[in-house]
Each structure stands twice: as structure tokens, then as C-alpha cells.
Amino acid sequence: MTIHASFHGFTKWRGTQLAVEDLTFDVPAGCVVGLIGPNGAGKSTALAGLTGLLDPTSGNAKVFGTDYRSLDRPARRIGVNLDGMDVEDGLTGRRHLRICQMAAGVGKEDVERVLAQVDLTAQANRKVKDYSLGMKQRLGIASALIGNPELLVLDEPANGLDPEGIHWLRGFLRDFASTGGSVLVSSHQLLELEQVADEVVVLKRRMLFQGSLDEAKRVGNGSLEAAYFRILEGAP
Ligand SMILES: Nc1ncnc2c1ncn2[C@@H]1O[C@H](COP(=O)(O)OP(=O)(O)OP(=O)(O)O)[C@@H](O)[C@H]1O
Numbered sequence: 001m002t003i004h005a006s007f008h009g010f011t012k013w014r015g016t017q018l019a020v021e022d023l024t025f026d027v028p029a030g031c032v033v034g035l036i037g038p039n040g041a042g043k044s045t046a047l048a049g050l051t052g053l054l055d056p057t058s059g060n061a062k063v064f065g066t067d068y069r070s071l072d073r074p075a076r077r078i079g080v081n082l083d084g085m086d087v088e089d090g091l092t093g094r095r096h097l098r099i100c101q102m103a104a105g106v107g108k109e110d111v112e113r114v115l116a117q118v119d120l121t122a123q124a125n126r127k128v129k130d131y132s133l134g135m136k137q138r139l140g141i142a143s144a145l146i147g148n149p150e151l152l153v154l155d156e157p158a159n160g161l162d163p164e165g166i167h168w169l170r171g172f173l174r175d176f177a178s179t180g181g182s183v184l185v186s187s188h189q190l191l192e193l194e195q196v197a198d199e200v201v202v203l204k205r206r207m208l209f210q211g212s213l214d215e216a217k218r219v220g221n222g223s224l225e226a227a228y229f230r231i232l233e234g235a236p
Pocket residue numbers: 014015017018019037038039040041042043044045046
């Protein structure tokens with residue numbers, strides 16, 4: 001089995017706060033892995049650690065067997081859309097993607113490809129400050145896709161999307177994984193995640209559960225949401 005991303009004993013203190021403790025799991029090729037947990041559970045910290053935005057206190061987080069920062073042209077291998085990766089809102093969507101495209105070292109035609117992929121072509125010349133939350137979310141996903149990556153790391157990608165957008169995202173993530181790509185996605189939308197995830201990781205500072213979606217649902221008598229509450233019950 002090809003592993004696209006892995007955490008091994010990943011531990012991160014943020015100030016006096018132990019944000020993530022001893023996190024260990026893999027993201028295999030062809031898999032959508034859902035990372036779930038309550039507010040402040042350490043999900044964003046883990047994703048930031050994987051994508052080179054912060055260093056672990058101990059342990060490691062690797063992409064394609066190495067540190068994110070040592071990858072040549074990382075955007076061609078990993079597409080990242082994390083909370084707080086805000087876009088300069090005086091730019092148009094197309095201009096923002098042109099900058100991403102140049103940074104990724106891919107062709108101009110990729111801008112039009114990703115605009116079409118997220119159904120934003122018609123709004124591409126509008127300024128980002130005039131975008132709705134859902135349009136900003138689509139733009140963030142488009143930026144992640146610009147380098148034609150094999151791995152996607154997405155923080156709450158369904159946030160702000162309308163039902164049509166959520167439906168599109170679900171199909172898109174499934175297709176992405178079915179062609180050998182992998183996705184690590186954090187989400188609070190458990191019903192939605194249940195439709196797309198192959199594997200589930202439940203985090204509340206420590207990893208409380210890791211397994212297939214079916215295994216997780218068995219814990220909750222067929223429901224991921226029920227499993228989530230059962231797994232969290234009694235966790236400190
Ligand atoms: N920049 C920071 N400086 C100091 N502590 C931080 C910082 N960012 C997060 N933390 C702390 O790290 C812990 C984990 O936060 P993190 O944002 O990773 O959780 P999360 O699971 O992504 O939460 P949410 O679901 O609310 O986005 C929390 O206790 C938080 O207060």
C-alpha cells in the first residue's frame with residue numbers, strides 16, 4: 001500500500017498548551033481520511049504540522065516519506081487549503097490563481113482548468129472581497145488543485161458551501177480518491193463526512209479512534225455521529 005502522508009508520534013505544545021499528543025496514523029493512496037474532533041482538539045495543528053507551517057515538539061509528520069519543506073515544488077504533490085490561508089481580497093479570483101499557478105510552476109491553462117473544476121469561471125474576474133463565503137471556499141479548493149497534486153489536505157472544505165456545492169465536493173473527493181489520489185480532510189460535518197470518508201481519525205489532543213468508516217460506524221450502531229459521541233464520552 002502506498003502511503004501519501006503519515007503522522008508518527010506527532011506531538012505539539014503551543015505555549016503552555018499540549019495541543020496534540022502522540023498522533024500516529026497514515027493517509028494511504030486512494031483514501032479519503034476524515035479527521036474529526038471538537039473545537040480545540042488539535043486538528044488544525046496536525047494539518048499545519050503536516051504541511052510545514054509548524055514544527056512538531058516531538059515525533060514527525062511526513063508527506064511522501066519526507067518533510068513537506070524538503071519537497072521540490074510541493075504544490076505539484078500536495079494541495080493545501082487550511083483555515084486562515086486568506087486571499088488578498090483586492091485581487092480577482094483569476095489573479096489569485098495566476099499567482100498560485102506561477103508559484104506552483106505550472107502552466108497558465110491550469111488556472112482555467114481549476115476555475116472550471118470548482119465552477120467559478122463565471123466569477124473569475126470579480127474581486128475576492130465581493131465573493132460569498134462559498135465562493136471563497138471554492139477558490140481555496142481551486143488553489144489547492146492548481147498543481148494537479150496527488151494529496152489534498154483540506155480544513156473544513158464544506159464550510160459555507162450551498163447544498164449544490166456540498167454535493168459537488170462529495171463527488172469531487174470521491175473521484176479524486178478513486179483515481180489514486182488521497183485526501184486528508186478535517187470536518188465537523190459528520191453526516192457529510194460519512195458520505196465520503198474511507199477512514200476516520202477521532203482526535204481530542206490524543207487520538208481516540210482510528211479505523212475504517214465501517215469500523216467507526218459499528219461503534220455507533222451504524223451512525224458516525226453516534227460513534228463520535230460514544231468515542232468522546234469520558235475522554236478528558
Ligand atoms: N497560534 C496559537 N497559539 C497558541 N495556542 C494555539 C494556537 N493555535 C491553536 N492553539 C491551541 O492549540 C490547541 C489546538 O487548537 P487547534 O486550532 O489545532 O484545534 P482544532 O481542532 O483545529 O479546533 P477547531 O475545530 O476549533 O478549528 C487549542 O488548545 C488552541 O487553543
